[in-house]
Amino acid sequence: MGHGGGGALSAELVEHLFAPAYGNDLLAGLADSTALTLAGTRLAFSTDSYVVRPLFFPGGSIGDLAVNGTVNDLAMSGARAAYLSCAFILEEGTDLSVVGRIAQAVGAAAVAAGVSIATGDTKVVDAGHGDGVFINTSGIGLIPHGVDIRPQRATPGDLVIVSGPIGMHGVAIMSVREGLEFGVEVTSDTAPLGGLVDAMLDVTPDLHTLRDPTRGGVATALNEIAAASGTGVLLHEHAVPVPEPVAGACGFLGLDPLYVANEGRLLAFVPRSHADAVLAAMRAHPLGAQAAVIGECVTEHPGMVVARTRFGGTRVVDLPLGEQLPRIC
């Protein structure tokens, strides 16, 4: 299961199995989406499959995730999603009313994100060889002129901004899956981030790196960026916004919120000179109201993420081997 968790095992699979087999370097850097040029037009292209369990959870469904996840992967290249594909793999016997509700959620999420579902496919597999509904979405969007957002561009001096409180999607899934109650219901943060990124790009096209910390959470995203860019990342742990119910649930379950999945948050690596203005623009947007600076890029410990703890100490924030919680998206 670890190979699908977005951690070190997933990265190994790409590096040692898929990338050599495909014989090109487009997968290098493990970006959320790939920037391409086609007939002189710069496009972002991205794909993700969604196998979340259960199909419906507080704050959304697999349909919302499938749209927002791919819209967000495109936004992490600075691209505004234009068109999505949407392919269903249904398990024989799945109630068509369930499929209908999910399709409605896909449609509503597409409208909210300003993207059109352009093409689709449906396959059915025998009972016992699927799990209700799996969805793949792929998306294409235009990258504006002058925008070059990549993990490799993070550089010492950049400030690291998170767009809002972390860990809500993962805890929402855990609460329904495990039948746990944490006093206050935590709802998934699933949301389309294209508008927030547009507001940030209005301040400056010179954002260095964007990433939505989904599988593997903030810790994994920071590690991937540190590895791709070779910069060190210093995380100010006390500055990371962790909602009280998320902190409580993680304490109860023995999890670290830094590793819990988010589906409507982003991390931005921004040149220090632009950081105040970018932060202000984020806070003026509904999806960035609680944005905060949580770290910086440093010349020390290149390629590594180190957290300064509440108590003034430091600790290495590792890439997880697999995933704390499988099938989170």
Place this chain on the structure above:
Amino acid sequence: MGHGGGGALSAELVEHLFAPAYGNDLLAGLADSTALTLAGTRLAFSTDSYVVRPLFFPGGSIGDLAVNGTVNDLAMSGARAAYLSCAFILEEGTDLSVVGRIAQAVGAAAVAAGVSIATGDTKVVDAGHGDGVFINTSGIGLIPHGVDIRPQRATPGDLVIVSGPIGMHGVAIMSVREGLEFGVEVTSDTAPLGGLVDAMLDVTPDLHTLRDPTRGGVATALNEIAAASGTGVLLHEHAVPVPEPVAGACGFLGLDPLYVANEGRLLAFVPRSHADAVLAAMRAHPLGAQAAVIGECVTEHPGMVVARTRFGGTRVVDLPLGEQLPRIC
């Protein structure tokens, strides 16, 4: 299972469930790929999931199908595939050497088709909730200027050309799945059709309709085109190239070769004035060496496919309800 078979039940699902939920008309006509305009560039965009069982079969594997299938869907809009995404859903416990062999097949098929794998994703589901390996590929390609190939453009007077012998993919799958032997081994016809379509477009950009008759076979493809365009299709049954081992296997199994899946063939609806030249260009290409005119568009029986039989009679060739053989691709 019928909802995934590409027949009437699949069409109903799109028409009554997905298209209304998505609230746009991009899915109308059930084309293999959708033509889009992005920043003034005309693109084709397509997606397909592959759930074929078994993963390896005479003539290819799920990896070949996943590349060729999406390359072909793009080619059916006249587009040369440029970039593919490739997303794996693995079942927990699947041997990584199997995944590696499939990734190698994907890479080799991409080289053969002249397309780059630009972006990918891997998810893992628990044992018993998947079936080894499922793959989704989506693809984008440029549509040349002056090319407008759509099911709606088929029109009375067009000749219908098939690019080669039919039914080989479906019979190859059946032979391994059912452990049947038909004397001669039938291998899948899986192949990338972009080069063949380029050769046809060199004759004239005015091809009306192209379709690769995959799930549901030639009969289903002809029915979809007749329905989308409102033209009648008259099929000369004796002219359809059915290889002897395919005919034998279908006789033995009680199947009609017209409904058996192909993965490296195309149907072309061509204005009569260009038909000879297009046919000659097809026969000069390795993948069209056995191309043949198999029918024509007529004003009679609009929206219906009628076959003239070997014995001079006629019969209606219906859209199948589901699929003769599930999980063929």
